[in-house]
Amino acid sequence: MQDNSMRSDLLTESGSSYEECITNIRRKYGKDYEVIRKREVSPSGILGIFKKPSYEIVYVLLPMEPKKTFTSSFEVEQKRILEDNKKVLNPQIKLILDEVQALRAEMGEHTSVNTSVEHESILKIESLLEKNEFSTSYIRKMSDKIRREYSLDRLDNFEGVQTSVVDWIGESVQIRKKKVEKKPSVIILVGPTGVGKTTTVAKLAANLVFPSQLNNQQQKEVRIITIDRYRIAAKEQIEIYGNHMGVPVSSAESAEDLEKLMTMYGSSVDYILIDTIGFSPKDYENIAKMRKILDLHGADTEVFLTVSATTKSSDLREIMQQYEIFSYSSLIVTKLDETGCVGNIISVLSEKNKSVAYFTTGQKVPRDLEIANPIRLLTRLDDFKINRDRIEEKFSIEK
Ligand SMILES: Nc1nc2c(ncn2[C@@H]2O[C@H](COP(=O)(O)OP(=O)(O)OP(=O)(O)O)[C@@H](O)[C@H]2O)c(=O)[nH]1
Numbered sequence: 001m002q003d004n005s006m007r008s009d010l011l012t013e014s015g016s017s018y019e020e021c022i023t024n025i026r027r028k029y030g031k032d033y034e035v036i037r038k039r040e041v042s043p044s045g046i047l048g049i050f051k052k053p054s055y056e057i058v059y060v061l062l063p064m065e066p067k068k069t070f071t072s073s074f075e076v077e078q079k080r081i082l083e084d085n086k087k088v089l090n091p092q093i094k095l096i097l098d099e100v101q102a103l104r105a106e107m108g109e110h111t112s113v114n115t116s117v118e119h120e121s122i123l124k125i126e127s128l129l130e131k132n133e134f135s136t137s138y139i140r141k142m143s144d145k146i147r148r149e150y151s152l153d154r155l156d157n158f159e160g161v162q163t164s165v166v167d168w169i170g171e172s173v174q175i176r177k178k179k180v181e182k183k184p185s186v187i188i189l190v191g192p193t194g195v196g197k198t199t200t201v202a203k204l205a206a207n208l209v210f211p212s213q214l215n216n217q218q219q220k221e222v223r224i225i226t227i228d229r230y231r232i233a234a235k236e237q238i239e240i241y242g243n244h245m246g247v248p249v250s251s252a253e254s255a256e257d258l259e260k261l262m263t264m265y266g267s268s269v270d271y272i273l274i275d276t277i278g279f280s281p282k283d284y285e286n287i288a289k290m291r292k293i294l295d296l297h298g299a300d301t302e303v304f305l306t307v308s309a310t311t312k313s314s315d316l317r318e319i320m321q322q323y324e325i326f327s328y329s330s331l332i333v334t335k336l337d338e339t340g341c342v343g344n345i346i347s348v349l350s351e352k353n354k355s356v357a358y359f360t361t362g363q364k365v366p367r368d369l370e371i372a373n374p375i376r377l378l379t380r381l382d383d384f385k386i387n388r389d390r391i392e393e394k395f396s397i398e399k
């Protein structure tokens with residue numbers, strides 16, 4: 001048995017299908033692994049055209065408790081100290097220690113029994129979730145929920161289990177609750193570089209200025225402010241959109257500038273949309289500076305963290321953590337059109353207990369913007385059987 005408590009190297013498994021690769025990985029290492037990449041490999045060469053494509057999964061082993069049968073040097077040492085101590089300890093403590101050891105052995109047995117009798121339906125669901133790039137902890141929570149809610153004989157009905165899991169995934173997506181609007185409502189978009197903040201500000205502006213679902217078909221008075229002082233092109237980019245929509249665009253370089261603009265607009269406008277510069281989540285200094293500029297005392301502000309749906313779970317966690325200083329209320333998930341997998345987004349939103357406000361689904365302004373809804377994510381799940389009527393009835397947003 002190998003010790004994989006410290007491993008983080010990338011490993012590769014190949015097979016004729018995704019399921020075959022997963023079965024092989026599980027046979028070797030159990031469930032303590034996380035899929036990093038998966039892809040279909042087309043056979044090369046002239047003869048290759050007659051062969052079926054194969055599958056390749058790149059994965060890492062997660063740190064785990066050493067298996068029961070494996071005794072690390074640490075455990076040997078621990079046992080030795082325990083034995084030594086027992087010799088000199090008084091009988092009462094010795095009794096307690098013996099009991100602890102017995103309990104430990106029993107717990108070990110129970111864990112091994114549990115993992116060996118996993119029901120086929122649960123295994124199938126886990127494999128489906130992995131394929132959709134849900135995080136390991138999200139998958140664990142789902143399997144636990146199935147075990148809790150389903151008796152052994154009901155588990156045989158895979159279709160039934162699958163329907164419940166789709167419902168639970170939908171329920172785990174929190175949608176931003178609309179606030180009571182004040183005049184002006186200030187909306188600030190923050191987030192990493194290139195995720196689509198400026199484009200989304202333009203889309204939001206257009207959907208507020210012209211009658212749409214966003215403004216209940218009532219035209220609103222809108223202003224745009226950009227904090228992008230370094231890049232001329234960035235200001236031009238938003239000005240072009242502004243001109244098209246008849247929305248004035250101003251730029252602010254400091255907290256004072258911003259304050260002045262806000263006072264000037266006052267309650268004569270309905271919405272002030274603020275576009276900010278994107279920073280890498282590692283650029284903590286600049287993120288903090290931006291936070292200072294945006295200190296809007298008293299204004300009715302709502303900060304949205306903008307992230308791209310193509311970001312992998314571990315990066316999403318870091319971004320959400322680093323932008324926490326903005327006290328963002330909710331997320332905007334962009335570029336949903338660019339990814340086939342939505343498990344990463346659903347997992348991290350649920351882990352961090354954050355809601356989502358909007359999705360963007362392409363480069364077209366103003367068309368490719370929608371109010372977030374679990375249905376959009378559920379219909380993007382790969383290989384899950386989705387009952388469209390059911391989820392539409394269950395998750396359509398109240399008008
Ligand atoms: N496919 C796709 N592309 C998008 C979407 N939203 C924005 N883009 C594209 O992403 C690129 C970057 O968009 P920007 O709006 O400039 O991104 P940004 O976050 O303002 O970037 P910085 O200001 O540099 O941080 C542009 O080419 C956009 O057209 C989307 O929903 N789907």
Ligand SMILES: [Mg+2]
Nearest residue numbers: 197198234276
């Ligand atoms: Mg921008």
